[in-house]
Amino acid sequence: MSKKMVFPTKKELAEAMATYTATLSAKFCKERGCFTVVLSGGDLISWLSKLLEPKYHESIEWSKWHIFWVDDRVVPWDHKDSNYKLAMDGFLSKVPIPTGNIYAIDQSCAGIGDAKGAALLYEECIKRLVNQNIIRAYKSSGFPQFDLQLLGMGPDGHMASLFPGHYHINEKASLVTYITDSPKLPPKRITFTLPVINCASYNLMAVCDEAQADAVAEVFNDNYNLPATWLTAAEEAICRFRRLRNGTVNLTCSSSSSASRFESLSVSSIGSGSIRRLADSRRKVPAVRSMATTAAEIGKDEKKRVEIFELEENLAIDLAKFTADLSDKFCKERGAFTVVVSGGSLIKSLRKLVEPPYVDSIDWSRWHFFWVDERVVPKNHDDSNYKLAYDCFLSKVPIPPGNVYAINESLSAEAAADDYETCLKHLVKTGTLRVSESTGFPKFDLMLLGMGPDGHVASLFPGHGLCNESKKWVTFITDSPKPPSDRITFTFPVINSSAHVALVVCGSGKAEAVQAALKKTGSVPAGSVSAEDELVWFLDKPASSKL
Numbered sequence: 417m418s419k420k421m422v423f424p425t426k427k428e429l430a431e432a433m434a435t436y437t438a439t440l441s442a443k444f445c446k447e448r449g450c451f452t453v454v455l456s457g458g459d460l461i462s463w464l465s466k467l468l469e470p471k472y473h474e475s476i477e478w479s480k481w482h483i484f485w486v487d488d489r490v491v492p493w494d495h496k497d498s499n500y501k502l503a504m505d506g507f508l509s510k511v512p513i514p515t516g517n518i519y520a521i522d523q524s525c526a527g528i529g530d531a532k533g534a535a536l537l538y539e540e541c542i543k544r545l546v547n548q549n550i551i552r553a554y555k556s557s558g559f560p561q562f563d564l565q566l567l568g569m570g571p572d573g574h575m576a577s578l579f580p581g582h583y584h585i586n587e588k589a590s591l592v593t594y595i596t597d598s599p600k601l602p603p604k605r606i607t608f609t610l611p612v613i614n615c616a617s618y619n620l621m622a623v624c625d626e627a628q629a630d631a632v633a634e635v636f637n638d639n640y641n642l643p644a645t646w647l648t649a650a651e652e653a654i655c656r657f658r659r660l661r662n663g664t665v666n667l668t669c670s671s672s673s674s675a676s677r678f679e680s681l682s683v684s685s686i687g688s689g690s691i692r693r694l695a696d697s698r699r700k701v702p703a704v705r706s707m708a709t710t711a712a713e714i715g716k717d718e719k720k721r722v723e724i725f726e727l728e729e730n731l732a733i734d735l736a737k738f739t740a741d742l743s744d745k746f747c748k749e750r751g752a753f754t755v756v757v758s759g760g761s762l763i764k765s766l767r768k769l770v771e772p773p774y775v776d777s778i779d780w781s782r783w784h785f786f787w788v789d790e791r792v793v794p795k796n797h798d799d800s801n802y803k804l805a806y807d808c809f810l811s812k813v814p815i816p817p818g819n820v821y822a823i824n825e826s827l828s829a830e831a832a833a834d835d836y837e838t839c840l841k842h843l844v845k846t847g848t849l850r851v852s853e854s855t856g857f858p859k860f861d862l863m864l865l866g867m868g869p870d871g872h873v874a875s876l877f878p879g880h881g882l883c884n885e886s887k888k889w890v891t892f893i894t895d896s897p898k899p900p901s902d903r904i905t906f907t908f909p910v911i912n913s914s915a916h917v918a919l920v921v922c923g924s925g926k927a928e929a930v931q932a933a934l935k936k937t938g939s940v941p942a943g944s945v946s947a948e949d950e951l952v953w954f955l956d957k958p959a960s961s962k963l
């Protein structure tokens with residue numbers, strides 16, 4: 417389903433929005449005895465005042481309306497920046513919606529600027545209303561499914577308080593999140609997360625100002641850096657806009673007929689129709705000559721290769737081709753590509769993938785992105801592996817946010833590990849993640865790992881009991897010798913059940929650990945890494961100097 421609507425004037429746009437809202441109100445009030453409506457701030461409220469005209473006002477069953485905000489600013493209710501105040505003054509105070517049906521940001525948190533507290537309380541409120549059946553729950557996922565969401569878009573392409581380049585676009589662990597560094601003032605806000613926004617039955621985005629013309633054009637040219645590009649809905653997403661600058665926005669608005677990307681809290685289905693594919697615009701990838709010499713004799717293991725590169729630059733080029741080839745293979749064979757990364761210097765070595773030709777040729781919509789280990793710190797913390805990957809990689813490629821599986825760092829390390837394991841199990845159930853026939857552990861298509869100077873991989877450190885974990889898929893550590901102390905990590909059985917593993921190691925400081933792992937001159941965790949189909953060590957000259 418794909419819908420766009422262009423109107424010659426603001427007046428006609430407002431009229432169409434009012435009719436649409438009134439029609440949905442009648443439908444939901446009849447079908448389920450209530451109508452859940454989500455508002456944003458901005459111009460929207462002035463459109464809604466159309467509903468105050470008698471032909472709408474008199475026919476709408478206001479007593480059945482329940483009002484929510486997709487985002488609000490963490491300021492007192494009577495503050496000029498408050499979305500609650502805006503809606504109250506311009507609309508809500510003029511219609512007989514019961515006060516108890518208006519769900520505003522918590523007044524005391526907002527009053528003292530406690531963004532985190534306000535987000536938590538708003539989430540709790542929504543969960544309670546789902547339990548009471550006032551808000552529907554989306555299929556099996558239990559995500560709240562609002563009946564109608566009325567959204568605006570900023571000139572930078574933000575919607576709700578999801579801003580371009582901000583990691584919040586990938587937030588899936590919560591329903592409501594918060595931001596304290598909003599590029600648009602005021603800085604503190606709470607916002608629905610993308611899965612919640614996209615679960616709404618009907619999403620209506622209204623755009624009217626010249627200032628938004630460029631962003632509208634970008635959104636409809638599939639620029640995934642703009643949060644508004646990700647908008648879908650369970651039933652219908654419509655973008656209504658006034659004809660802006662001549663010709664600039666003669667565009668279409670795509671939406672999905674299902675919110676299956678977000679059917680479960682951190683899970684998406686493969687190949688959802690909601691993701692616009694880049695396949696059509698694919699460019700042919702020129703062959704990149706391998707600049708490696710192969711150390712043939714090491715380990716004499718036919719599944720193991722060691723590639724040594726004169727320069728790290730050459731290693732990065734070859735690693736990109738290796739990854740892109742596997743991506744092509746798995747996307748063709750199974751319609752999905754499950755990729756796991758570590759933190760550390762590996763991420764920098766992946767830089768060629770986010771440059772031409774690969775950035776254009778890879779079918780990013782089929783990627784599913786995981787972490788082999790993660791530090792239990794906030795996602796915007798400098799120690800976060802998520803932040804590292806987001807800043808250098810994820811923010812540059814259109815992997816659907818629903819396919820990026822970050823940990824829930826609001827939990828303890830132990831609970832976060834359990835939660836991540838549950839997420840993997842769900843993905844196995846849905847077929848996104850394969851299982852190894854020989855081990856019964858999940859079989860990722862590609863694992864891209866770094867190694868520490870002490871020979872650790874993931875957060876499996878030399879001499880630590882976790883290296884012997886044989887049952888769990890994901891475990892945790894609270895005494896990591898490399899700070900920060902609290903982490904989650906995949907276990908060896910999971911790492912070694914992968915189809916392909918690349919161990920990427922650079923620098924002379926790691927030469928001894930490389931030697932220990934490959935020549936068995938010592939015992940280091942990296943020496944225990946294997947793969948079901950292929951393990952490739954990518955080394956630069958200095959790292960290989962002791963082989």
Ligand SMILES: O=C(O)[C@H](O)[C@@H](O)[C@H](O)[C@H](O)COP(=O)(O)O
Pocket residue numbers: 758759760761762789790791801865866867868869872873874875898
């Ligand atoms: O969270 C982590 O600490 C990493 O995932 C870790 O496993 C990393 O891959 C190695 O420590 C190598 O890091 P460097 O490449 O930066 O040395």
